[in-house]
Amino acid sequence: MARIICQQLAPQIADLAGNRRLSVEAIRAAVQGGADVVVLPELVTSGYVFESREEAASVAITPSHRLFAEWALAAARGPSVVVGGFCERGADGLLYNSAAMVDGSGVRAVYRKTHLWAREKLVFEPGAGAPPVLDTQVGRLGVLVCYDLEFPEMTRTLALMGADLIVVPTNWPLLERPPAERPPEVIIAMAAARTNRVFVACCDRVGVERGQEWTAGTAIIDQSGWVISTTCEAGPATADVDLALARRKGWSDLNDVLGDRRPELYSALSAKQTGSAQPPLTVSDRTASLSEGPARTG
Template identity: 30%
Template sequence: MSSRPEPPQRPSVRVTVAQLQVSDDHTANRQVVEDAFRTAARARADLLVLPEYASGFDPRGVGVEHAEPLDGPFVAMLRARAAATGVAVLAGTTLPADGDDPRAVNAVVGVDAAGDVVGVYRKVHLYDAFGQHESERLAPGPADAAPLVMDVGGLRFGVLTCYDLRFPESARRLVDAGAQVLVVPAAWAAGELKAVHWRTLAIARAIENTAAVVAVGQAGRAVTGRSLVVAPDGVVGLEMDTEPQVRTVDVDGAALLRVREQNPSLANRRYAVVPVV
């Protein structure tokens, strides 16, 4: 864990959104991610956000065959490229489950600009919906685990993953932990109304939490793509189509504070979020 002091907040934090097409070839995927780091570094980004399952993906389902430990080649590459470029990263990956559990874990790893792993979020809500049964291949993360909130440029980025977007209490728990920007790496399944749900839910999470939302989807077969960045007032500032692409945006911390002053809904609420364990 990094012990470096939190940097002063700058007027904005530059975020590179990498809507990647991911295959089951882990070596090839690492090359694609390295290319995204180079793009982020050229743009002088502070943070690179990769989609869910950026280390390896199969649209038929991801399981233990794609799992790598935290000291494996994918996270080692993230750490090396972050240290070399000075760009922090939030990246979806797949880890082995603990103990004798034969399943894997859907996770997001946070690495700071010095190359240190600052935290890991293990996906709580598994996609047992719309005919899918993710829990057959993946073990859920503990609902009462500490939220992953990472400081970048004085803004606090909180992490949830894909299906978590449908559960507003997940986002609210991150905001309670200090998150000002909600980051959602995803491989959002394609299908009827799925793109509508993805966009609507991302905007809703922004408005109800007066938080910016950086929702980064995979591109390719059986997934939706359509990454978007939403301001805390619900205005969509960046929206992609279904093709692989890498774009960079500035997240305005001062504007976020103004929205929270004008709309103090967080201060006005009367219910707390309590994990069900």
Template identity: 45%
Template sequence: MDDPGAEAVDAAVREAASAGAQLIVLPELAFSGYVFESIEEARLAAQPLDGPYVTGIRRLSQETGSVIVAGFCELGEGGAVHNSAMVVQDGELLGCYRKAHLWDRESDFFTPGDAAPLVIDTAVGRLAVLICYDLEMSDWVGTAAAAGAEIIAAPCNWPLLERPAGERPLEVVKAQAVAGAFKVHIVVADRCGHERGVDWIGGSVICENTGYPAAGPATGDDGPARPVVLTADLDPASSRNKSLGPRNGVWDDRRPELYWIGCP
């Protein structure tokens, strides 16, 4: 690893592993940065699944003994570029998810995924991966939860937008809401600082399946936060109990026959 993104990833993973993290989540497009100027630039940054991004994380997962979820710029079939995230454990690539809901100029660079959310069994429990704007689609989170996800790992790059003083970013609010609504832990690793004219929220948060944060959000009122490694203890198995009280439950209470989820 000899580029700045890879060095930052390497340092962050080692810091988290030293703190005892068994699951380590990195931001969206962790190696390359987010703000591409053209599809050509994005394609130059993209790597296939046997390229250095995945290979480097496989090595790190073996060295640290941790499950790692990292966003990266993926070079797919026929030169297509995807905003993806890998799940790596014991030096092996367990799965790769391609972001299904693209934000703003991403559709100039990336081909969206068409598959179901990635939900797989890992050493830290049944894990789903969604990327950034995906997490704002409550039905997409529900689809992952219905597939048995105990923890959702969400690499994010949340651009900093204006908000009232003292208010948590709505991106964090939405993550809390779906964590509580579907009783699933959500681990958000967000980008911080500045990049080519874009300020990032730096809103990393580890949200328990109660909907309340166990750590973070890292951001404050005064703009983008500095890089930070958040840690928390989560009980993955607790997400299997979908009860919301003596008479209520996540799935039991839904009335899908009444819902309209199309596009008017």
């Protein structure tokens, strides 16, 4: 069995030192709680609602930053694997909304968010690499960041690459929804888990940042698509799971969620389409539309 702990936190905008302490303390607490996998929110080192690219650059770090050495030291006491978001300064000088996978040996992998939401496009460059799947002491972990989760091609790709658990650091702005309904992002994660027969762990954030409220929608989802742990407060969501169950892809003796695919019929999925006859928005169009209200999701 593997224990997953998602640490739902409230990072502060552009406070690298304070967020370093917050994240390290959260990892230590999770490891003390027996975590094999610790998940932190998107951009936990920097906050999310940047006023400008320059503000983001002031707290951008590289994977060699000492913060990750502290994460690794805390993870080694488990031993645990930590996945958390950070504002990355690339070797090309550009900024990326990234997630690091860290264990006691250091940074194992860095994934740059592929699908940027709303104002992120004014700050970050989209990642150009496929999401990683790494073998760990508890199973095969794949990584996405927030809005990536809403593209079924991404979760299916990770399932085809052998992921047992898809780990998703998120920042989900609060949306109105009908009473008793789950956040739509959680419903998407449930569908991804069920259609791919994989576990999914989404770690959201709490607090209010420059007027933006957050969903606090952290959820750990089993391979059948059911939420098995969640929290609406700052603190952990915890679940003990058998990740080996994600390698059983059959719904019946005659059905297999990957084996039943018909890839020869899906060629349209590789074609880039806007979904309408309207031209895509320019940066100035996006900026104007963003002034009308908060982002839907990160």
